[in-house]
Amino acid sequence: MSRTLVxxxxxLGDLVQTxxxxxxxxxxxxxxxxxxxxxxxxxxxxxxxxxxxxxxxxDGARWHRWAERAIQGIQPDxxxxxxxxxxxxxxxxxxxxxVLNQHTRAIVAGTLLAKExxxxxxxxxxxxxxxxxxxYVREIARTRRSNRIHLSDAFCGMCGLLPPxxxxxxxxxxxxxxxNLEQIGRGGGPWIGIIVGAGDPARLVPxxxxxxxxxxxxxxxxxxxxxxxxxxxxxxxxRDIQQPLPPSILGRIWDITGQTTIHELxxxxxxxxxxxGSDTGPLHLAAAVGTPTLGWYFARARVHETGPxxxxxxxxxxxxxxxxxxxxxxxxxxxxxxxxLSESPRTQPQWSQWTSQxxxxxxxxxxxxxxxAPPREREALWHELSHAMPV
Amino acid sequence: xNLLQTHLDGxxxxxxxxxxxxxxxxxxxxxxxxxxxxxxxxxxxxxxxxSAYDPRKEAQSWATLQAKEWHAGELGVVLGVGxxxxxxxxxxxxxxxxxxxxxxSDIAAFKDALAVRPLGPWFNAIEWIWGNSDExxxxxxxxxxxxxxxxxxxxxxxxxxxxxxxDVELRRLLATRQHGRLHVAVVGPIYGGSLxxxxxxxxxLESLGHRxxxxxHSIHHASYERFNTFRDPRHRLSMQSRFADVLSMGTLTExxxxxxxxxLAMAQAPMSLGALEHLRRKKFMTAMWFVENYRHLTYxxxxxxxxxxxxxxxxKDCHDALRRAGAPHVSYLPMAADPSVHRPLTLATNEQLxxxxxxxxxxxxxxxxxxxxxxxISKDWTFKVWGNEWEGADAxxxxxxxxxxxxxxxxxxxxxxxxxxxxxLHSNTGEGLDPAADFVNPRTFELAAxxxxxxxxxxxxxxxxxxxxEIVSFEATDEVPSLIRTWLRDPxxxxxxxxxxxxxxxxQHTYEHRMKDLLAELGMREPDRxxxxxxxxxxxxVLAAQTTTPSELTPMLRxxxxxxxxxxxxxxxxxxxxxxxxxxSREDLLILMLESYRTETRDLV
Numbered sequence: 001m002s003r004t005l006v007x008x009x010x011x012l013g014d015l016v017q018t019x020x021x022x023x024x025x026x027x028x029x030x031x032x033x034x035x036x037x038x039x040x041x042x043x044x045x046x047x048x049x050x051x052x053x054x055x056x057x058x059d060g061a062r063w064h065r066w067a068e069r070a071i072q073g074i075q076p077d078x079x080x081x082x083x084x085x086x087x088x089x090x091x092x093x094x095x096x097x098x099v100l101n102q103h104t105r106a107i108v109a110g111t112l113l114a115k116e117x118x119x120x121x122x123x124x125x126x127x128x129x130x131x132x133x134x135x136y137v138r139e140i141a142r143t144r145r146s147n148r149i150h151l152s153d154a155f156c157g158m159c160g161l162l163p164p165x166x167x168x169x170x171x172x173x174x175x176x177x178x179x180n181l182e183q184i185g186r187g188g189g190p191w192i193g194i195i196v197g198a199g200d201p202a203r204l205v206p207x208x209x210x211x212x213x214x215x216x217x218x219x220x221x222x223x224x225x226x227x228x229x230x231x232x233x234x235x236x237x238x239r240d241i242q243q244p245l246p247p248s249i250l251g252r253i254w255d256i257t258g259q260t261t262i263h264e265l266x267x268x269x270x271x272x273x274x275x276x277g278s279d280t281g282p283l284h285l286a287a288a289v290g291t292p293t294l295g296w297y298f299a300r301a302r303v304h305e306t307g308p309x310x311x312x313x314x315x316x317x318x319x320x321x322x323x324x325x326x327x328x329x330x331x332x333x334x335x336x337x338x339x340x341l342s343e344s345p346r347t348q349p350q351w352s353q354w355t356s357q358x359x360x361x362x363x364x365x366x367x368x369x370x371x372x373a374p375p376r377e378r379e380a381l382w383h384e385l386s387h388a389m390p391v
Numbered sequence: 392x393n394l395l396q397t398h399l400d401g402x403x404x405x406x407x408x409x410x411x412x413x414x415x416x417x418x419x420x421x422x423x424x425x426x427x428x429x430x431x432x433x434x435x436x437x438x439x440x441x442s443a444y445d446p447r448k449e450a451q452s453w454a455t456l457q458a459k460e461w462h463a464g465e466l467g468v469v470l471g472v473g474x475x476x477x478x479x480x481x482x483x484x485x486x487x488x489x490x491x492x493x494x495x496s497d498i499a500a501f502k503d504a505l506a507v508r509p510l511g512p513w514f515n516a517i518e519w520i521w522g523n524s525d526e527x528x529x530x531x532x533x534x535x536x537x538x539x540x541x542x543x544x545x546x547x548x549x550x551x552x553x554x555x556x557x558d559v560e561l562r563r564l565l566a567t568r569q570h571g572r573l574h575v576a577v578v579g580p581i582y583g584g585s586l587x588x589x590x591x592x593x594x595x596l597e598s599l600g601h602r603x604x605x606x607x608h609s610i611h612h613a614s615y616e617r618f619n620t621f622r623d624p625r626h627r628l629s630m631q632s633r634f635a636d637v638l639s640m641g642t643l644t645e646x647x648x649x650x651x652x653x654x655l656a657m658a659q660a661p662m663s664l665g666a667l668e669h670l671r672r673k674k675f676m677t678a679m680w681f682v683e684n685y686r687h688l689t690y691x692x693x694x695x696x697x698x699x700x701x702x703x704x705x706x707k708d709c710h711d712a713l714r715r716a717g718a719p720h721v722s723y724l725p726m727a728a729d730p731s732v733h734r735p736l737t738l739a740t741n742e743q744l745x746x747x748x749x750x751x752x753x754x755x756x757x758x759x760x761x762x763x764x765x766x767x768i769s770k771d772w773t774f775k776v777w778g779n780e781w782e783g784a785d786a787x788x789x790x791x792x793x794x795x796x797x798x799x800x801x802x803x804x805x806x807x808x809x810x811x812x813x814x815x816l817h818s819n820t821g822e823g824l825d826p827a828a829d830f831v832n833p834r835t836f837e838l839a840a841x842x843x844x845x846x847x848x849x850x851x852x853x854x855x856x857x858x859x860x861e862i863v864s865f866e867a868t869d870e871v872p873s874l875i876r877t878w879l880r881d882p883x884x885x886x887x888x889x890x891x892x893x894x895x896x897x898x899q900h901t902y903e904h905r906m907k908d909l910l911a912e913l914g915m916r917e918p919d920r921x922x923x924x925x926x927x928x929x930x931x932x933v934l935a936a937q938t939t940t941p942s943e944l945t946p947m948l949r950x951x952x953x954x955x956x957x958x959x960x961x962x963x964x965x966x967x968x969x970x971x972x973x974x975x976s977r978e979d980l981l982i983l984m985l986e987s988y989r990t991e992t993r994d995l996v
Contacts, residue, residue, distance in 0.1 A: 063988045064988050066985060067959070067985045067986070067989040068989070070985045071959055079981070104983060104984075108980050108983050111975065112977070112984070123971045123972060124971060124975070125983060126967055126970065126975070127971035129971070
C-alpha cells in the first residue's frame, strides 16, 4: 500500500477539473492512501471530491507573510515555524506526489512532501524541461489554439492515467441548508442558477443583458425561478440586476449572492435544473454536481480550454476573426432559452454553439451543425503524449 | 517610604545622574485627576494625557497596535512619558529579545509621574534616555540595536519641538554611519524645476554608493508638449492627464522589472494615487521629496495618503496640512546644491564682459519680480536680468538679456561667477516680497556653492541653513539699494562672505547630505527594512557571522563575496544556477518556496 499526495494549488475551476484524475487514480490504486493538497480556502470543496482519504489545506497567505519576513533574512524561529507547519500538514512523507500545476511552489511542495514527485517538470524543481503532457498544456495556453483534449483529461495524462470514462460527481454535502436556501428547487420550475459575476472583469456579462434574460425567461416559462449566485463582492451587481424589475418578477428571484459557503453553493447548484453564466469556476462546480450548464464564453474564455467536464453541457463561444479576445455585441439570450424549452437552439450571429460529449478518451466538445463524432486527432495525441509518459 | 523614593531607588544604581536630576527638580507639571474607572489620570496644560475614563484600557489598545510592528532584537523607543501606563502596556506586549527605552523630555513631568502610582519591576528594566537633544541622540545612536519609535501622542504633544530636535540630531548621527548599499528607484518629472534636482539627487545617491535606477520621464516631454497644441483646453487636459496615467503605469512596469528597496519620487513625478496604492499593496516603500511651495502647487492634496514618506522644504503648516490630507509621515528636508555643478568658475575676459555686471538677477518673470526689480535699476551700478517669462515687463526690458531667452545651467553659473552682487528674490504671485516667507529656494544654495555673493530676501528657515556671516539678507525691498551700495564698495567683504557660504554648503548643504539625511530618516522609521541594509547587516559576511542566521545557510553565504548584499532572491538565484540535475537540500527547497511567494508579492504588473 502506497501513500500518494495529489497537489493542486490553483483556483476553484482547476480543483474541480482535478476530479477525473483523482477518480482515475483511485480506480487504478484502490487500496492506496490518496490525499489532496489544495489551497486552504478551497479545502471544503476538496472534501466533496470522491476517492480521497484526506484533504490538506495549503495556507498561501501564511507563506506570503513568511516570504515578506524572509526578505529581511531567514531567522531560525521562522525556519522552525515553517518546519512545524509542514510537519503538521504531513506528519509522514508521501511515497509520491502528483503535481498538477506548473508553478514553482507546487513543484517544490511536491519535492518537500514526497519521496518521488511526478509533475510537469522532467527533472525536478530546477529543470526547465517539461514532460510531453505539460508541454502540450503550456503550448495550448500560449497559442490559444483549440485544445482537443480537455484539461481534466490532460491532468490524467500528466499522471500516467487514462480518463475515468464516466465523469465523476461531487459528494453530496452533509449540511442542513439555511432557511433561505431550503426553498430553492421546491415548487415551480425550472430553477435556473445565474452566475452573476466573473473573476475576470472582461468576462462580465452586462447587468442589463442578465436583466433582459430574466425577463424573457420568466415570460416564456412563467413557473420558472431564478437563483442569483455569486460571492460577497457580487451582491451589488445582483442588486443592480434586480433593481428596475417589476415586483411580480422579483417574487420569482432568489438572490443568494454572498450568502453561501462552498458546501451550500454546491448544494444550491444541485437543486437547479440548469446553471447559466460566464464564470468558468462555478460552471465547473455545477457540472461536477451533475447540473447541466449553459456557458457564455467570450473575452479570453475558450470552450476547448475551460468547458465544463462531462456530457450535455452547452457553450456559446463568441467568435473573433483573428482568434483574439472578443467583446460581444449581441448575446445568446434566445438560443439559451430554446435549450430550457427543450427546443433546438437557434443560431446566434457572431457566436458558435458547442455541446459536450464523453468517451473513453474523456470529454470533448462538438459544434452544432457539425458531426458529433470525437475529433480524430485526440486519440493520436493521447498515443503521442503518453508514449513518453513519466509513469 | 513614598512612591517617588521607591521608584528612584529602583533605578539609582543604573541611572544615578537621572535620579539626582529628578530629586533636584521641583515637579508640578502634571495635574493628577482620578479617572472614572478609579485609577489616576492626568492633564497637562489643560489637555488630558491619558484617558479620563480608563487609562489602562486605552494604554492597552495603543500598545497592541504598536507592538504589531515591533520585532525581536529591536530597541523600542517611546516618545511621551505621561503616567507610563502606555509604557507598562508596551512592556507586556514586548516581543522576545526586544528592549525598551523611554525618552524623558521633561524631568519635572517625569518626577510627577513617579509619585502617582506604584510601578512594577518592569520600571527598573527600562532604558531611560534623557538630557538635551544632542545627548539623547548620542545615547540612542550608541545602542547596538535597530530603533523602533513609538509615539504616545497625548503625552508627546507638549514636547513636539524637543522630539523634532532629537529626530534631526539622531538622523544626522545615523547618516554618518550608513555604509550599506541600497537600490533606489528615482522617479523624475516630465519637465520643470524638479528635473535638474532629480539629476542632482541621482548623482548624490550614486556618489554615496547606492545603486540607482532613474525612471526618467523627461524623454516623454515632446509628446506631452504636443498635447499643448490642442485648441480646446478640455482636450489638452484630458490627453495630458491620460498620458500621465500611462507614464504612471510605465513606472510600475519599470519598477517591477528590477524591484528597488525604495521608490523615491521627485515633485511632479507622474505617479497617480492608484499606482501608489498598488505599490503599497505590493510592499514597495515610497517616498516623495516635494521640492515645491505647498501653497502654490496643491496636487499634494490628492497624493498625500499615497506616499509612505513625505519630505518637504517647508515645516509646520505644510506638515500639518499634509498630515490632515492623509500623509502617514512628513519630514523636513531643505534644498541643497550640487558642488560638481554649482562651483566657482574662472571666466575668460570676454565671458566676464558678457555675463558680468554689478548687479544681476537670474530667474523667471514672476509678478513680484516684475514689480520689485525695476526699483533697483540705478545709474550708480550696472544691472542685468537673465531668464524667461518676462513678456510685457516693460520696466525690465532695458536690462533684460538675450531677449528673455531661457538660459541653461552653464550660463547661470557664468552669470553667478561674473557678478558682483547676485540678487536672489524668492518668487511669489503678489507684488512684493513673499508674505509667507518660509522655505529657502535652491538658488540660495547654488549661489553659495558657486562662491558667489548674494543678497537674498529673508526667510524663516534661512537662519538654520546659513548664519549672518555667510549670507546677507533683507526683510524689505527698500533696504536693498543701500545694501547694494555698501557691498559694491567692499569686494573683500563680499569674497569673505561668499567663501564662508561656500564652505557651509560643502559642509552641510549638498545633495549628498540631503540624501544621507533622507535615508537616515527612512532607516530610523523602517529599522528592519531599509535600516538593516543601511547598517550593512545584509552583506554575506555579516549574515554568515550573525548568530541569528540558520547554520544551514552559512555555507551558501560563504559563496558570495564578503561585502556583497545578499537577499532571498540572491540565494534562490544561486540555487538555480547549480543546474537542473543538482540534488536539492531541504534548505534549498524552502528558499525556492519562499522566493516564489516573494516574487508574487512584488509582481506589480
